[in-house]
Amino acid sequence: MSSAVRSLLAIAVLGASAQAAWSQGLRDRDAAIRGLLARAQGLATEIARQDSVVRREQHRERLATRFDAGAVTVILPVSVGNATGRRFAAGAFQLLDSAGVIPWPFVQSRIVVAYAATGVDSVVRAERLERRSRIMADISAAPDSLADGLLAAAVLGNAYLATLDGEWRAWLPGDMAIGWSMRREGTGAARELMAGETRAGARCLGGSVADCRLWLGLDRDSGESRYQPAEIRRVLTSRWGTWVGRGLIGECQAGSDDACEKLVREGRWLQAIPAGPVSRGSLLNAVCRLHGSEALRRALADTSGSVGERLARGTHLSEDSLVAEWRSWLLTGGGQSPVTADLRDAVPAVLVAALLLLAAARSGRWR
Amino acid sequence: MFRQILRSQWLALRLPVALLAVLGFALPLLTVTYGGALENAPSATVAQWLFASQKIGILIPGLALLVGLLLGIGTWAPDHAGKHVYALSLPVPRPMYVLLRFAAGATLVAVPVLALGIGSTVAVLAVKLPSGIHAYPAQLTLRFAMACLVCFAIFFAISISTRRAALAVLGLLGGVLLADLVLAALSISGGASVTESVIYLLTNWPGPLAILMGRWALFDV
Numbered sequence: 001m002s003s004a005v006r007s008l009l010a011i012a013v014l015g016a017s018a019q020a021a022w023s024q025g026l027r028d029r030d031a032a033i034r035g036l037l038a039r040a041q042g043l044a045t046e047i048a049r050q051d052s053v054v055r056r057e058q059h060r061e062r063l064a065t066r067f068d069a070g071a072v073t074v075i076l077p078v079s080v081g082n083a084t085g086r087r088f089a090a091g092a093f094q095l096l097d098s099a100g101v102i103p104w105p106f107v108q109s110r111i112v113v114a115y116a117a118t119g120v121d122s123v124v125r126a127e128r129l130e131r132r133s134r135i136m137a138d139i140s141a142a143p144d145s146l147a148d149g150l151l152a153a154a155v156l157g158n159a160y161l162a163t164l165d166g167e168w169r170a171w172l173p174g175d176m177a178i179g180w181s182m183r184r185e186g187t188g189a190a191r192e193l194m195a196g197e198t199r200a201g202a203r204c205l206g207g208s209v210a211d212c213r214l215w216l217g218l219d220r221d222s223g224e225s226r227y228q229p230a231e232i233r234r235v236l237t238s239r240w241g242t243w244v245g246r247g248l249i250g251e252c253q254a255g256s257d258d259a260c261e262k263l264v265r266e267g268r269w270l271q272a273i274p275a276g277p278v279s280r281g282s283l284l285n286a287v288c289r290l291h292g293s294e295a296l297r298r299a300l301a302d303t304s305g306s307v308g309e310r311l312a313r314g315t316h317l318s319e320d321s322l323v324a325e326w327r328s329w330l331l332t333g334g335g336q337s338p339v340t341a342d343l344r345d346a347v348p349a350v351l352v353a354a355l356l357l358l359a360a361a362r363s364g365r366w367r
Numbered sequence: 368m369f370r371q372i373l374r375s376q377w378l379a380l381r382l383p384v385a386l387l388a389v390l391g392f393a394l395p396l397l398t399v400t401y402g403g404a405l406e407n408a409p410s411a412t413v414a415q416w417l418f419a420s421q422k423i424g425i426l427i428p429g430l431a432l433l434v435g436l437l438l439g440i441g442t443w444a445p446d447h448a449g450k451h452v453y454a455l456s457l458p459v460p461r462p463m464y465v466l467l468r469f470a471a472g473a474t475l476v477a478v479p480v481l482a483l484g485i486g487s488t489v490a491v492l493a494v495k496l497p498s499g500i501h502a503y504p505a506q507l508t509l510r511f512a513m514a515c516l517v518c519f520a521i522f523f524a525i526s527i528s529t530r531r532a533a534l535a536v537l538g539l540l541g542g543v544l545l546a547d548l549v550l551a552a553l554s555i556s557g558g559a560s561v562t563e564s565v566i567y568l569l570t571n572w573p574g575p576l577a578i579l580m581g582r583w584a585l586f587d588v
Binding site for chain 1: 409413417424461465507513514516519527529532572574577578582584587
């Protein structure tokens, strides 16, 4: 076989192989495309199914359910679930009951309604709750916001606050300090007092009852007496650093005492009462714990005089005695006395030791 | 005889006693490491210092527990090691021997108590307190002494108790836990817990462990 024939044969064999390879490649690509199409169809089906689930859930969100616990009624989205809803309402009732500040008739005449719940009107009609006022609350279906009913209790506290006179409204914390606990808020209140941001606070910590009244804003005095100009400058500096503001802020920072006092009077840049809401809540809680919630209810029903005078009348104490009592209560973590070693401690300790000694003497391993 | 027992007990326990004494002396002094000149200090500094004092105070009942544990168990260690032969060979009735052991152990407990008293006094002398803040060295030392005595008595009794007594105590604890489990399983607890109630009874006046609770700060309002 000549070399030309061999070359031709080789070319023919190569051509046939290339053709076969090309055909095989096309077949593989088709199979891959078919596989991809099948997967895309599968995904589209899954997306449609998920969409339908979401739509169903959204539809459920629009429905509302009523939950009751004691005097508390809340309307929540149906998606919340019965157990969670009942627990939420019970938590709110428990908090209001332990706070004991808000009169039950007020609570019974209201319904707390979650914004997320729709179809509320039909629920209200069906449950014959038309005569009750609705209080809208930003309660979501998230488990965190439904943990203990604190939100519902705070919302009711806020609504009750709105019914009180201007003196109380200006002084009381927004949530009426419902849910206030010594372990959480008590530590914060004590720290705020101890931080000594104002001279009144520092002197109150030192034991001056008159300064405690100033710090808590209990008297009908002007805001200027509660702050020193230098303290106002310090607060401004701590808030904005060395940046010099315009107008009154700038003048105050530049050293004008008049401007600083005007700032306090305006009440926009500095809270009129040095004690924050948590610390003021501590006074409400001290009154409840030491004199019963009835004392606080009496004070809240009182509409004459300053907040301090009202609380003093409610507790049947002088204002100074009440404030001194509060200071001691707060700084000792709820009335725990400092370290003691009196007869009351000694008797059980010695008795326990004696009993154990007697037990050890009467029975033993080598008897 | 008390002197002999005390001497033998001291020889056996001198190392833990010395260690506990050092700890007792050092704990109150930790407070003043945060500063001593507080008379005209800013309130924030006083506040931080007071919080530190209260945090250190929490360690003191822990030290009382340690004193009770080491000395209460240590008191009987030589007897356990010698299979009680020495005690049986003595011409004294058993209750008297137990009383002597207890008295000797309680005497050794006095060493860390005394050290804490000295440490507290030194700490109080080292600070100038602002108005409204007070020091309680005597009360702290006395309370520590009572807490040590209770803890010592508990571990002293446990250490010499019979196997039957130990089983009875363990059975009681197990029974309390079992009661809680049963109540929870039957859903009739109504939020109440037997364990919690027992702990409450033990740690609140006049419970035996109430002395370990409460405030333990050397400096307080």
